[in-house]
Amino acid sequence: xxxxxxNYEQLVHCHTPEPFGDxxxxxxxxxxxxRGKFILQRVNNKxxxxxxxxxxLSFLFGTLSGYEKEHGxxxxxxxxxxxxxxxxxxxxxxxxxxxxxxxxxxxxxxISPSEEISYRAAEAMGKxxxxxxxxxxxxxxxxxxxxxxxxxxxENFLKTLQSTDARRKDKATPEMDFILKNGNIAxxxxxxxxxxxxxxxxTHNDTKLDNILFTAxxxxxxxxxxxxxxxxxxxxxxxxxxxxxxxxxxxEADTAKxxxxxxxxxALTKGYLIAQKQRLTPFEKAHLLxxxxxxxxxxxxxxxxxxxxxxxxxxxxxxxxxxxxTRTQIKxxxxxxxxxxxxxxxIKQI
Ligand code: GN1
Ligand code: MG
Numbered sequence: 001x002x003x004x005x006x007n008y009e010q011l012v013h014c015h016t017p018e019p020f021g022d023x024x025x026x027x028x029x030x031x032x033x034x035r036g037k038f039i040l041q042r043v044n045n046k047x048x049x050x051x052x053x054x055x056x057l058s059f060l061f062g063t064l065s066g067y068e069k070e071h072g073x074x075x076x077x078x079x080x081x082x083x084x085x086x087x088x089x090x091x092x093x094x095x096x097x098x099x100x101x102x103x104x105x106x107x108x109x110x111i112s113p114s115e116e117i118s119y120r121a122a123e124a125m126g127k128x129x130x131x132x133x134x135x136x137x138x139x140x141x142x143x144x145x146x147x148x149x150x151x152x153x154x155e156n157f158l159k160t161l162q163s164t165d166a167r168r169k170d171k172a173t174p175e176m177d178f179i180l181k182n183g184n185i186a187x188x189x190x191x192x193x194x195x196x197x198x199x200x201x202x203t204h205n206d207t208k209l210d211n212i213l214f215t216a217x218x219x220x221x222x223x224x225x226x227x228x229x230x231x232x233x234x235x236x237x238x239x240x241x242x243x244x245x246x247x248x249x250x251x252e253a254d255t256a257k258x259x260x261x262x263x264x265x266x267a268l269t270k271g272y273l274i275a276q277k278q279r280l281t282p283f284e285k286a287h288l289l290x291x292x293x294x295x296x297x298x299x300x301x302x303x304x305x306x307x308x309x310x311x312x313x314x315x316x317x318x319x320x321x322x323x324x325x326t327r328t329q330i331k332x333x334x335x336x337x338x339x340x341x342x343x344x345x346x347i348k349q350i
Contacts, residue, residue, distance in 0.1 A: 004097045007082040007089045010035045011099070022110065022210060023224070024314045030102065037102040038080070043088070043226060045095040047313070052141035053226055054088045054096055059139055060228060061087055067131050075128050076222050077101040077213070105216035108223075109209050110249050118244045118264045119271035121212040124220035125204070125240060126275025129233065132202040133279065137230035140202055147205055147227060148235045150298045151193075154179075154186040157301045164308045175304055175326050182333075185297040188290060193232075197283050203231035208243040208250075233284055234291025237272060241292040242299060244268045246332055251325050258328045260335035266346050273350045289344050293336055300329035 005011045010033060017029035017040050027042040043050060061079055068074055079087045080099045088096035112118045146152045157179060161169070169176065192198060204211075205227035213221040243250070245264045248257035269288075273280075306313045307322035314322060336343065 004089055004091055008099050009083060010038060010080060037104060039100040039102045041098050043096045048143045048226055050096050053143040056140050056143060056228060057225060058087055074219055074221060075131055076225065103215040106213050108213050111247060112209055112244045112264055115263050115267035118267040120220050121209060122240050122268040122271035123275050124212060124222060125207050126272045128222040129236065130275060135202045137200050137202050140229050142229050143226055148231060150294045151186040151190040153298050153301045154183060157305050160305050160308045168308055172304060172307060172323055175330060178330050179301055179304060182297060185293055189294045192290065198232050199281065200230050201233060202228060203233060203236050204228055205231050205235060207236045207239040233280065234287050235295050237288045238291035238295030240268050241265060242296045250328055251321060252328055253324050255327050255331050258331040260332060265343060269347055270350055288347055296329050296333040300326050300333065303329060
């Protein structure tokens with residue numbers, strides 16, 4: 001890490017960086033120097049195609065500040081260039097590091113504390129997508145191929161079932177059954193994508209509430225830009241539904257606590273559509289709820305798959321962590337499936 005620090009003028013005479021935040025994938029630190037506080041992040045090069053990622057982000061940040069000035073609003077913390085003038089610095093192991101602006105007294109939420117927060121977070125994501133929409137999808141590569149390929153995730157899960165030993169599977173029988181019984185969700189996505197009726201746009205792809213920062217001076221900023229790549233807005237909307245609407249954490253062990261708060265669903269949908277209404281095609285709007293079902297189903301598969309494979313992807317704090325996470329996703333998806341008509345009519349009315 002010392003070698004990385006030397007690449008930044010801002011970090012001459014700094015204290016030892018301290019671990020920061022709750023991300024499941026990258027390593028994030030808070031670093032204090034005589035020039036102030038900064039966020040230092042190591043991108044996980046086992047998970048991301050880092051060459052594509054650094055190119056995507058150079059391109060994005062190249063146009064961002066002009067857009068922010070034009071619209072009089074900041075959208076995301078800036079990445080500070082290194083001494084060589086680059087946004088990322090590679091370490092000896094080939095992992096990119098970056099230094100970013102830090103906002104003191106800012107906060108992100110694992111659970112939305114109010115409808116107002118749900119509304120404002122979704123509105124900020126909607127505005128961020130308006131910026132992303134000025135970028136050409138052809139210019140962006142996939143930092144993780146097939147990231148939101150729900151049918152592909154389902155196929156992977158079927159393969160995992162064949163290779164996993166019985167003892168591990170025994171612990172997850174009801175969850176495996178639920179995924180198998182609801183394979184139609186993956187099929188619907190498959191048909192939708194094959195129909196090519198949804199426009200491909202540059203999207204964020206990891207819109208969980210935790211990736212939206214509320215600053216002390218009232219700004220709402222989007223963070224975690226590593227999965228920005230060509231995609232579909234329904235997944236970005238879907239991951240907001242997944243993470244804003246439950247009153248419990250993604251890894252709440254007491255499944256009774258996970259639920260769908262309709263008032264938050266409504267607030268986030270309003271906030272998102274206020275920013276997006278003029279731009280979404282009627283077909284995209286009609287399929288927002290498809291995106292919510294797909295992303296929650298997909299997330300359940302991803303956690304379960306990781307549990308069955310022995311926890312190789314997500315950071316965990318205890319052996320059954322991914323299984324517990326799977327259960328919250330299933331509970332939430334059940335709640336959506338039970339109230340589908342009502343939810344669809346809320347979207348329609350806005
Ligand atoms: C990961 O990096 P983080 O913690 O913001 C994951 C998302 C999942 C999320 C679940 C690159 O997001 O796809 O939805 O965990 N990111 C990647 O909490 O896989
Ligand atoms: Mg994050």
